Amino acid sequence: MKKQMNTPLFKALVEHNNKNPISFHFPGHKNGQNIQSEASHFFEQILKMDVTELSGLDDLHSPEGVILEAEQLLAELFQTRKSFFLVNGSTVGNLAMIMAACRENDTVLVQRNCHKSVLNALRLAKVRPVFLEPEYDHDWKVATCVNVDTVKEAIGLYLNVKAIILTYPNYYGIVSDLEGIIKEAHLHHIPVLVDEAHGAHFNIGHPFPASAVQLGADIVVQSAHKTLPAMTMGSYLHVNGHLVDVNKVKDYLQIFQSSSPSYPIMASLDLARKYLATYTQQDLDALQKSIKHFKAELENIPGIKVLSYPNQQGDLLKVTIQTRCNLSGFELQMRLEEEAVYTELADPYNVLLVLPLLKEGQRYPFGETGRKIKKVCKNLPFQEQKSKMTLSNRKVSELAISYMEMDKIESMDVLIAEAVGFVCAETIIPYPPGIPLLLKGEEITNERVNQLQRLLETGARFQGGSLLTQGKVKVFIKNKK
Amino acid sequence: MKKQMNTPLFKALVEHNNKNPISFHFPGHKNGQNIQSEASHFFEQILKMDVTELSGLDDLHSPEGVILEAEQLLAELFQTRKSFFLVNGSTVGNLAMIMAACRENDTVLVQRNCHKSVLNALRLAKVRPVFLEPEYDHDWKVATCVNVDTVKEAIGLYLNVKAIILTYPNYYGIVSDLEGIIKEAHLHHIPVLVDEAHGAHFNIGHPFPASAVQLGADIVVQSAHKTLPAMTMGSYLHVNGHLVDVNKVKDYLQIFQSSSPSYPIMASLDLARKYLATYTQQDLDALQKSIKHFKAELENIPGIKVLSYPNQQGDLLKVTIQTRCNLSGFELQMRLEEEAVYTELADPYNVLLVLPLLKEGQRYPFGETGRKIKKVCKNLPFQEQKSKMTLSNRKVSELAISYMEMDKIESMDVLIAEAVGFVCAETIIPYPPGIPLLLKGEEITNERVNQLQRLLETGARFQGGSLLTQGKVKVFIKNKK
Numbered sequence: 010m011k012k013q014m015n016t017p018l019f020k021a022l023v024e025h026n027n028k029n030p031i032s033f034h035f036p037g038h039k040n041g042q043n044i045q046s047e048a049s050h051f052f053e054q055i056l057k058m059d060v061t062e063l064s065g066l067d068d069l070h071s072p073e074g075v076i077l078e079a080e081q082l083l084a085e086l087f088q089t090r091k092s093f094f095l096v097n098g099s100t101v102g103n104l105a106m107i108m109a110a111c112r113e114n115d116t117v118l119v120q121r122n123c124h125k126s127v128l129n130a131l132r133l134a135k136v137r138p139v140f141l142e143p144e145y146d147h148d149w150k151v152a153t154c155v156n157v158d159t160v161k162e163a164i165g166l167y168l169n170v171k172a173i174i175l176t177y178p179n180y181y182g183i184v185s186d187l188e189g190i191i192k193e194a195h196l197h198h199i200p201v202l203v204d205e206a207h208g209a210h211f212n213i214g215h216p217f218p219a220s221a222v223q224l225g226a227d228i229v230v231q232s233a234h235k236t237l238p239a240m241t242m243g244s245y246l247h248v249n250g251h252l253v254d255v256n257k258v259k260d261y262l263q264i265f266q267s268s269s270p271s272y273p274i275m276a277s278l279d280l281a282r283k284y285l286a287t288y289t290q291q292d293l294d295a296l297q298k299s300i301k302h303f304k305a306e307l308e309n310i311p312g313i314k315v316l317s318y319p320n321q322q323g324d325l326l327k328v329t330i331q332t333r334c335n336l337s338g339f340e341l342q343m344r345l346e347e348e349a350v351y352t353e354l355a356d357p358y359n360v361l362l363v364l365p366l367l368k369e370g371q372r373y374p375f376g377e378t379g380r381k382i383k384k385v386c387k388n389l390p391f392q393e394q395k396s397k398m399t400l401s402n403r404k405v406s407e408l409a410i411s412y413m414e415m416d417k418i419e420s421m422d423v424l425i426a427e428a429v430g431f432v433c434a435e436t437i438i439p440y441p442p443g444i445p446l447l448l449k450g451e452e453i454t455n456e457r458v459n460q461l462q463r464l465l466e467t468g469a470r471f472q473g474g475s476l477l478t479q480g481k482v483k484v485f486i487k488n489k490k
Numbered sequence: 491m492k493k494q495m496n497t498p499l500f501k502a503l504v505e506h507n508n509k510n511p512i513s514f515h516f517p518g519h520k521n522g523q524n525i526q527s528e529a530s531h532f533f534e535q536i537l538k539m540d541v542t543e544l545s546g547l548d549d550l551h552s553p554e555g556v557i558l559e560a561e562q563l564l565a566e567l568f569q570t571r572k573s574f575f576l577v578n579g580s581t582v583g584n585l586a587m588i589m590a591a592c593r594e595n596d597t598v599l600v601q602r603n604c605h606k607s608v609l610n611a612l613r614l615a616k617v618r619p620v621f622l623e624p625e626y627d628h629d630w631k632v633a634t635c636v637n638v639d640t641v642k643e644a645i646g647l648y649l650n651v652k653a654i655i656l657t658y659p660n661y662y663g664i665v666s667d668l669e670g671i672i673k674e675a676h677l678h679h680i681p682v683l684v685d686e687a688h689g690a691h692f693n694i695g696h697p698f699p700a701s702a703v704q705l706g707a708d709i710v711v712q713s714a715h716k717t718l719p720a721m722t723m724g725s726y727l728h729v730n731g732h733l734v735d736v737n738k739v740k741d742y743l744q745i746f747q748s749s750s751p752s753y754p755i756m757a758s759l760d761l762a763r764k765y766l767a768t769y770t771q772q773d774l775d776a777l778q779k780s781i782k783h784f785k786a787e788l789e790n791i792p793g794i795k796v797l798s799y800p801n802q803q804g805d806l807l808k809v810t811i812q813t814r815c816n817l818s819g820f821e822l823q824m825r826l827e828e829e830a831v832y833t834e835l836a837d838p839y840n841v842l843l844v845l846p847l848l849k850e851g852q853r854y855p856f857g858e859t860g861r862k863i864k865k866v867c868k869n870l871p872f873q874e875q876k877s878k879m880t881l882s883n884r885k886v887s888e889l890a891i892s893y894m895e896m897d898k899i900e901s902m903d904v905l906i907a908e909a910v911g912f913v914c915a916e917t918i919i920p921y922p923p924g925i926p927l928l929l930k931g932e933e934i935t936n937e938r939v940n941q942l943q944r945l946l947e948t949g950a951r952f953q954g955g956s957l958l959t960q961g962k963v964k965v966f967i968k969n970k971k
Binding site: 016281 | 720855897
């Protein structure tokens with residue numbers, strides 16, 4: 010525990026700065042000396058740490074000094090075989106994890122509502138993905154997680170599955186029976202790769218759900234920046250067990266990450282690991298008390314409903330409120346922004362608030378926020394939220410055409426309403442939460458068309474789908490089914 | 491010009507911060523409120539800008555607001571068809587540029603002493619690379635650039651060349667006849683992709699060499715962080731002409747970059763563009779004067795020689811000093827570090843200093859640096875630097891086996907001295923400068939073995955080559971030639 014109080018990388022940077030070094034190296038701002046006056050207020054101090062691979066500061070891609078030490082402290086905290094610092098977000102973790110574990114034409118099981126970086130990795134690796142439909146929560150009106158039966162069904166249907174790729178928890182903090190899935194997969198010697206972007210803090214323990222690392226997943230990627238006090242793009246990757254090759258992971262990480270990684274981001278990962286390692290029961294008690302109080306205040310506000318996790322299991326730091334008025338989730342989010350309350354995500358029905366992982370004695374403006382939400386919701390007429398979701402009965406599905414084929418077929422534009430039966434030639438992602446609604450290479454079903462139209466009506470933002478404003482989607486030129 | 495005074499993205503972040511926003515979104519530090527006290531001195535101010543895709547702050551991967559405006563100002567400054575901000579360094583620029591322009595099995599010409607990210611991109615794209623040997627400067631004792639005749643020879647030898655990939659300038663600031671190469675390539679409708687990592691400031695004009703953008707290259711990647719006052723990992727990518735598909739570049743950039751890009755890095759790219767756009771003739775005059783004075787001081791120091799560019803053409807911001815004493819470049823660099831003077835790079839013979847792109851009125855401790863170098867070199871015996879380089883006569887070469895084959899063959903370890911004739915199974919890169927000495931898939935020649943042994947003797951650092959300390963390299967198990 011005492012060891013975990015150390016921050017070897019951060020300290021090395023402080024010591025370097027204490028030498029009043031003269032920089033004749035990159036970056037061009039020279040420890041911040043060469044910046045514009047308008048920028049100095051925000052940038053001056055951090056730029057003293059924005060250095061390059063100098064003596065004593067190690068090398069992320071081939072660490073043997075302070076970066077290795079810092080990564081070892083991380084591995085000790087999570088009790089992993091090997092842990093890495095990432096400077097290009099969980100995006101790069103997902104790319105490296107999948108490229109390292111899968112080869113061309115491998116059959117891999119993938120949670121359908123995964124992050125787009127997982128889909129990009131499948132395409133780069135040219136695997137044959139088998140998509141597993143997640144469950145759907147009718148109260149929350151969001152897709153949740155894949156259940157064990159779906160995984161069993163898929164393992165039964167496909168021989169030689171080379172990996173299972175899951176998201177745990179989902180964006181809203183909902184968790185699945187990951188332990189059951191891992192047991193089933195390991196019975197068949199299939200490695201389990203987990204995008205735990207939203208669960209970097211789960212090793213604190215109850216009442217937080219267990220971490221995928223603790224549950225025995227083979228590779229786990231965590232966005233330290235999402236819930237720990239790390240800088241954006243700072244993430245962790247953990248390797249466990251012996252079903253995956255650590256050296257391949259390392260190789261792909263150096264391929265996909267800058268050869269000049271950001272020291273401020275790396276130092277913040279070192280500091281965030283210490284923050285997590287030194288989180289005490291008293292901190293947790295104080296945090297739970299604050300959150301309980303905050304939620305109680307929100308529960309008294311007419312016009313919204315504070316959602317409870319299915320089976321009381323979920324991330325304490327996430328609070329999802331559902332509108333019970335004539336505002337959509339998107340509209341409620343906008344009204345809150347006018348009050349300078351910025352939330353993480355809205356969907357047609359909900360607004361997601363991500364709370365800070367406070368320690369005892371740290372304060373946060375929960376009371377002020379509660380009053381602002383109350384103000385925004387004042388005098389709005391009550392309205393039950395009804396969803397017109399049609400759910401798929403197919404739990405396991407494949408792409409209609411392979412990634413190799415896709416590279417060779419031309420595409421055209423068709424009206425959304427007329428797209429049913431075509432193979433989609435683009436991936437359309439409402440963002441946030443960054444979960445694809447239509448996958449490139451997937452058949453366009455009636456259900457997907459309905460969901461797309463509902464999202465367009467309620468003003469969601471999209472990545473991909475450049476023709477959506479014209480009411481069109483791109484499809485492959487191929488006979489309709 | 492007045493337009494270029496604006497910094498739309500930086501300003502939007504300042505305005506957001508001025509609202510005293512309450513954060514219920516990522517990252518977990520909540521505008522810096524939730525950090526450890528030891529970190530606050532360095533991190534407190536910048537974390538107010540370390541936000542996520544909030545309303546008014548646009549989205550790097552699908553920009554339509556302040557990020558688009560900031561990128562358009564960059565495109566206007568460089569007069570390009572389209573310019574992008576990158577948050578994962580020139581590494582991601584090189585990956586995206588090559589993946590976008592090349593398909594599997596395409597024949598592409600590649601400068602042999604390219605950055606490792608270019609080699610990684612070739613492997614990912616599974617192209618058939620044809621390596622072009624650079625020239626070698628006997629005074630500098632470093633590899634420089636590819637000349638026009640080598641390009642002509644290769645175009646004559648290979649039908650259907652799909653791209654030419656070059657590095658311009660080299661790490662030391664030396665430039666080639668890039669204009670001549672581009673003319674030759676465009677005669678054959680071959681796009682020219684340029685890794686201009688070290689030349690982000692070249693559009694300032696004479697006495698800086700011309701920028702690859704000005705010379706008509708089709709895609710150009712620049713490390714803004716290297717020579718402009720941008721944060722590390724901040725780069726630019728420019729697309730010109732109509733031989734390459736902008737949408738493919740965009741697609742690969744979103745694949746290879748974090749879906750939570752760093753706003754501090756993006757804001758610093760916006761500020762760096764303004765810095766460059768507002769660089770005046772007076773600034774340049776003052777800079778030239780300072781550098782002339784600094785070099786004159788260095789020229790008076792016995793024990794070192796200040797190198798001059800071949801044909802007086804090269805990057806003003808780079809000053810390379812060669813030892814004329816009993817210290818290697820690596821040793822001289824270490825001695826300077828003991829005086830708190832940190833340089834960018836050392837090789838067996840040279841130390842490279844990268845100077846700041848100062849504006850008029852900005853000061854830099856050149857005088858102090860000169861005195862420190864003098865102190866370090868005092869009383870060292872004169873020694874001429876002799877190199878035992880054996881140069882290759884083959885200007886154009888291919889890999890011994892394809893990337894597809896490499897994935898299928900096992901490897902073993904052999905002693906370096908006995909490795910001649912084997913196919914190398916790892917890429918060995920002395921770092922800095924990050925230029926591979928031995929490529930994975932390349933035949934190990936006598937010349938490469940000699941160079942490797944010389945580097946080991948003089949204490950170079952390596953990426954790859956994990957067995958070098960045991961005097962071994964990895965080779966593919968295949969009959970020796």
